[in-house]
Amino acid sequence: MDEPKHLVIVGGGFAGLKLARSLNNHPAYRITLIDRHNYHQFQPLFYQVATASLEASSISFPLRKIFQKSRNVRIRIAELLTVEPGDNTIQTTSGPIRYDYLVLAMGADTNYFGNRDIQQYAFPMKSTVEAMALRNRIVENLEAAASAPDEATRQRHLNVVVVGGGPTGVELSGALAEMKRFILPKDYPELDLSKMHIYLVENSPNVLNAMSDAAHEKARAYLVKMGVEVTTGMAVKDYDGKNAILRDGTTIPTALVIWAAGVRGNVPAGLPSIAVTPQNRIRVDVKGRMVDSDNIYVLGDLAYQETGQFPKGMPQLANVAMAQAKFMADNFKRLSHGKAFEPFHFHFQGSMATVGRNKAVVDLESPRISFQGLFAWFVWMSVHLFLLMGFKNRLLVFVNWGYKYITFDNSLRLIYTRPPYPIQNEEEEGAAVPVEGAIAK
Numbered sequence: 001m002d003e004p005k006h007l008v009i010v011g012g013g014f015a016g017l018k019l020a021r022s023l024n025n026h027p028a029y030r031i032t033l034i035d036r037h038n039y040h041q042f043q044p045l046f047y048q049v050a051t052a053s054l055e056a057s058s059i060s061f062p063l064r065k066i067f068q069k070s071r072n073v074r075i076r077i078a079e080l081l082t083v084e085p086g087d088n089t090i091q092t093t094s095g096p097i098r099y100d101y102l103v104l105a106m107g108a109d110t111n112y113f114g115n116r117d118i119q120q121y122a123f124p125m126k127s128t129v130e131a132m133a134l135r136n137r138i139v140e141n142l143e144a145a146a147s148a149p150d151e152a153t154r155q156r157h158l159n160v161v162v163v164g165g166g167p168t169g170v171e172l173s174g175a176l177a178e179m180k181r182f183i184l185p186k187d188y189p190e191l192d193l194s195k196m197h198i199y200l201v202e203n204s205p206n207v208l209n210a211m212s213d214a215a216h217e218k219a220r221a222y223l224v225k226m227g228v229e230v231t232t233g234m235a236v237k238d239y240d241g242k243n244a245i246l247r248d249g250t251t252i253p254t255a256l257v258i259w260a261a262g263v264r265g266n267v268p269a270g271l272p273s274i275a276v277t278p279q280n281r282i283r284v285d286v287k288g289r290m291v292d293s294d295n296i297y298v299l300g301d302l303a304y305q306e307t308g309q310f311p312k313g314m315p316q317l318a319n320v321a322m323a324q325a326k327f328m329a330d331n332f333k334r335l336s337h338g339k340a341f342e343p344f345h346f347h348f349q350g351s352m353a354t355v356g357r358n359k360a361v362v363d364l365e366s367p368r369i370s371f372q373g374l375f376a377w378f379v380w381m382s383v384h385l386f387l388l389m390g391f392k393n394r395l396l397v398f399v400n401w402g403y404k405y406i407t408f409d410n411s412l413r414l415i416y417t418r419p420p421y422p423i424q425n426e427e428e429e430g431a432a433v434p435v436e437g438a439i440a441k
């Protein structure tokens with residue numbers, strides 16, 4: 001029997017994890033799965049962590065636990081720095097690693113489109129830590145509003161601007177509107193919450209613009225009914241931590257801008273420029289192999305693969321990432337029997353988003369139908385529970401949802417701050433100790 005080939009997978013998200021699990025205990029491969037975090041994160045429910053509905057641990061899963069019994073998968077917690085294709089080596093924060101095959105599945109990060117002020121002051125939501133930082137900020141702002149010295153300061157802390165009307169922005173705005181309606185009046189009797197404004201600003205003509213007309217019209221109607229102030233065909237041009245400036249010059253005083261307006265692929269250094277698209281994704285052929293390479297493959301949000309159905313690249317969705325990974329695992333199994341890789345085929349099943357309690361929109365691809373409302377909401381919940389990793393997590397999320405549905409409450413409105421006393425290292429270095437946000441940006 002030949003020596004197993006070393007397959008290095010970078011990224012333990014939907015794609016990388018699915019690939020490693022599908023090749024678990026396969027005798028032809030010795031697998032190293034690398035991630036900067038020691039847990040898998042379930043991004044579709046970040047907004048519920050940010051709005052105090054779910055604990056971060058319910059949507060995270062330790063990578064080492066998944067492969068406890070594996071004979072061929074080893075975990076390495078490290079950051080990929082550079083790829084050196086000529087030497088079949090990657091450089092990571094824990095040193096160089098040689099590979100026979102490399103699979104890049106590092107997903108995407110927030111795209112600020114080069115605006116440094118927005119990057120500095122707005123809150124993104126592309127990781128569990130960022131979702132928790134956002135939750136801290138939401139609750140801190142409410143406390144600041146409750147003790148504000150004047151009306152202008154109070155108003156600034158009550159205004160929230162969500163930028164980007166894709167699923168993330170829509171889901172967040174809806175969850176904030178439900179907090180405002182069902183929870184905050186009980187928690188903050190001293191605040192006039194009719195003055196709390198949730199603005200959703202979207203550059204394209206519609207919210208959920210990639211979905212059907214029926215879906216984006218219904219989503220907008222839901223949001224407006226819930227009290228979200230929706231502006232489409234408009235962009236947030238700047239934010240200095242105090243005022244959000246829109247493209248038409250409108251200024252919204254706000255202590256919280258949430259940036260959900262775009263993503264860019266986590267492309268590592270060292271790849272040939274021909275392989276990197278202007279949107280910062282890595283160009284792959286029909287088999288998922290990076291252009292200009294023999295043994296580097298790319299999966300998930302990071303991969304840019306044009307197909308007849310998707311001439312601008314496949315959608316950046318969890319089910320696409322997992323389907324690609326499953327297909328690639330089958331190809332690696334074929335390869336171990338001396339057979340060639342086959343082209344990737346994908347059957348797109350549709351898309352969905354939830355807006356709030358009993359409110360969701362679903363577009364199915366075949367049969368091509370759209371539906372909204374309570375049934376769509378059940379479909380959305382079932383699909384997300386099914387996708388979530390681990391029985392315990394599913395149970396926790398299910399129980400939390402049930403509790404929230406019955407009581408109209410969520411119980412996680414805690415502010416985790418750093419202790420207001422100096423931390424030793426910082427004291428030694430004479431650094432100032434921020435009292436706001438343990439997981440501050």
Ligand SMILES: Cc1cc2nc3c(=O)[nH]c(=O)nc-3n(C[C@H](O)[C@H](O)[C@H](O)COP(=O)(O)OP(=O)(O)OC[C@H]3O[C@@H](n4cnc5c(N)ncnc54)[C@H](O)[C@@H]3O)c2cc1C
Pocket residue numbers: 010011012013014015016034035036037039040041043044045046047078079080081105106107108125126167168266299300301302316317318319320321
């Ligand atoms: C808020 C939000 C809501 C979403 N909702 C939905 C939804 O409802 N339905 C849906 O289908 N999709 C949804 N998506 C999209 C979906 O989450 C992505 O399409 C999916 O996560 C892509 O999987 P991936 O494996 O390519 O990347 P990811 O799941 O992002 O995984 C990438 C992994 O790579 C690691 N990594 C990154 N860079 C490095 C590095 N340099 N070194 C080491 N490790 C690194 C990261 O830590 C991460 O674990 C949502 C995304 C977000 C942000």
